[in-house]
Amino acid sequence: MIEYRNVRVALLGGGTVGAQVARLLLEHKEEFASRVGASLELTGIAVRNLDAARSADLPKELFTTDAESLILGADIVIEVMGGLEPARSYILQAINSGADVVTANKALLATHGTELFEAAERVGAQLYFEAAVAGAIPIIRPLRESLAGDRVKRIMGIVNGTTNYILDKMDTEGASFDDALAVATELGYAEADPTADVDAFDAAQKASILASLAFHTTIPLESVHREGIRAISGKTVELAKKAGYVVKLLAVCERLTDPATGEEGVSARVYPALISREHPLAAVHKANNAVFVEAEAAGSLMFYGAGAGGPETASAVLGDLVSAARRHVIGGPGLGASTHANLPVLPISAITTRYHVTLLVFDRPGVLASVAEEFAKHGVSVELVEQGTFGSEAVSGEAAPTATLVIGTHAALESDLAATVSALAQLDAVSSVVSVLRVEGA
Numbered sequence: 227m228i229e230y231r232n233v234r235v236a237l238l239g240g241g242t243v244g245a246q247v248a249r250l251l252l253e254h255k256e257e258f259a260s261r262v263g264a265s266l267e268l269t270g271i272a273v274r275n276l277d278a279a280r281s282a283d284l285p286k287e288l289f290t291t292d293a294e295s296l297i298l299g300a301d302i303v304i305e306v307m308g309g310l311e312p313a314r315s316y317i318l319q320a321i322n323s324g325a326d327v328v329t330a331n332k333a334l335l336a337t338h339g340t341e342l343f344e345a346a347e348r349v350g351a352q353l354y355f356e357a358a359v360a361g362a363i364p365i366i367r368p369l370r371e372s373l374a375g376d377r378v379k380r381i382m383g384i385v386n387g388t389t390n391y392i393l394d395k396m397d398t399e400g401a402s403f404d405d406a407l408a409v410a411t412e413l414g415y416a417e418a419d420p421t422a423d424v425d426a427f428d429a430a431q432k433a434s435i436l437a438s439l440a441f442h443t444t445i446p447l448e449s450v451h452r453e454g455i456r457a458i459s460g461k462t463v464e465l466a467k468k469a470g471y472v473v474k475l476l477a478v479c480e481r482l483t484d485p486a487t488g489e490e491g492v493s494a495r496v497y498p499a500l501i502s503r504e505h506p507l508a509a510v511h512k513a514n515n516a517v518f519v520e521a522e523a524a525g526s527l528m529f530y531g532a533g534a535g536g537p538e539t540a541s542a543v544l545g546d547l548v549s550a551a552r553r554h555v556i557g558g559p560g561l562g563a564s565t566h567a568n569l570p571v572l573p574i575s576a577i578t579t580r581y582h583v584t585l586l587v588f589d590r591p592g593v594l595a596s597v598a599e600e601f602a603k604h605g606v607s608v609e610l611v612e613q614g615t616f617g618s619e620a621v622s623g624e625a626a627p628t629a630t631l632v633i634g635t636h637a638a639l640e641s642d643l644a645a646t647v648s649a650l651a652q653l654d655a656v657s658s659v660v661s662v663l664r665v666e667g668a
């Protein structure tokens with residue numbers, strides 16, 4: 227058997243994910259050598275603070291604050307630092323010095339992916355990123371390789387563990403938003419700045435990556451429609467439950483026909499949506515993720531598992547490391563980006579879906595008729611109306627609105643729905659629009 231020299235691996239980041247990558251790499255050194263056909267040598271771990279506590283007991287001599295030197299001597303660089311800079315510069319330095327790269331950095335890939343892929347293709351380097359979307363769940367390799375011979379039509383899923391943890395606690399335990407977020411952060415699921423999770427920037431970054439792979443088109447992050455979960459109150463969760471739904475932060479990426487031109491385009495969006503409690507996505511609890519993929523030949527596929535967590539994410543990073551090391555040993559170019567389709571990215575106004583509009587109204591004669599008239603005026607067909615007393619919310623200086631109206635619609639064009647909602651808000655009988663939620667997974 228040919229004796230290969232060690233494959234030198236540099237690790238950038240020793241936090242929630244990085245420390246677990248290092249731990250598993252050292253613990254399973256022999257096993258990895260057998261799988262790769264060469265020994266993987268962890269040459270060092272670049273961190274900001276040498277004295278920071280780690281989630282694993284690692285040799286002190288591995289730690290350094292000199293990332294540049296570590297990169298120069300590496301065959302493969304693993305980037306699990308997060309953020310855009312200096313992660314972007316370090317990855318470019320690695321690629322230009324002939325190393326392959328494994329990253330979990332969805333923020334970086336969603337904003338600088340094109341530049342990084344072009345740099346990698348110029349020198350034939352590999353750029354792997356399985357951990358960047360849906361943590362431990364293999365979804366990147368299936369889209370990038372396994373389904374490369376099929377035509378993906380739609381992707382719908384839960385791709386952020388932190389917000390799923392929050393919404394799940396609110397639904398199953400009536401927990402408050404803040405308490406659930408605090409626990410998710412404590413458990414290491416949240417980004418360094420949790421607004422990335424709560425305001426759906428993380429989910430949007432992942433949707434951009436998934437849609438780019440699925441539709442062979444560059445989907446810029448700014449073209450992903452993004453709505454976070456801050457507006458989801460305990461009351462909204464309670465009303466959803468009463469109606470047989472659960473609120474989930476969904477990423478939806480799909481091919482669709484532009485209603486304005488009749489041409490094919492693609493849509494990528496992330497928003498809190500209602501999912502029937504019978505739907506498999508309703509059973510995704512805690513920080514788990516799940517992604518449904520609909521493809522022309524393969525039909526419907528579901529990928530499920532841990533979307534966040536140190537060891538769980540390290541699993542995906544190490545899978546990429548073994549792939550990269552195997553290719554490093556036998557030689558050959560890395561897998562490039564596939565963006566030839568160049569489909570137009572359509573705005574949210576072009577989508578058609580069902581909605582639940584919840585209004586807080588004054589309980590007086592004619593309120594139902596005036597509300598229904600607005601839907602009719604804007605061409606939105608109503609499927610259900612549910613009136614409930616929602617406890618009076620004292621509105622200072624006038625009789626409190628004491629009723630809620632939940633209007634469920636048939637499939638409607640987003641732009642028609644938006645026009646209806648702004649008209650409803652003007653009605654005297656309507657005190658406030660409590661929530662407008664799309665219904666997915668019908």
Ligand SMILES: NC(=O)c1ccc[n+]([C@@H]2O[C@H](COP(=O)([O-])OP(=O)(O)OC[C@H]3O[C@@H](n4cnc5c(N)ncnc54)[C@H](O)[C@@H]3O)[C@@H](O)[C@H]2O)c1
Binds near residue numbers: 330333535
């Ligand atoms: N935590 C998860 O569950 C999870 C899951 C999937 C992907 N990710 C992604 O993995 C990456 C790391 O996430 P994490 O949760 O481990 O973050 P973390 O904040 O726990 O760890 C970041 C590490 O990088 C180091 N670092 C940051 N800036 C540095 C710099 N300029 N120079 C040297 N070291 C630097 C820090 O010292 C720390 O060791 C992020 O891109 C994140 O989005 C995390």
Ligand SMILES: N[C@@H](CCO)C(=O)O
Binds near residue numbers: 423
């Ligand atoms: N903060 C991210 C980590 C995994 O990418 C999440 O909650 O899903």
Ligand code: NA
Binds near residue numbers: 357359365542
């Ligand atoms: Na993954």
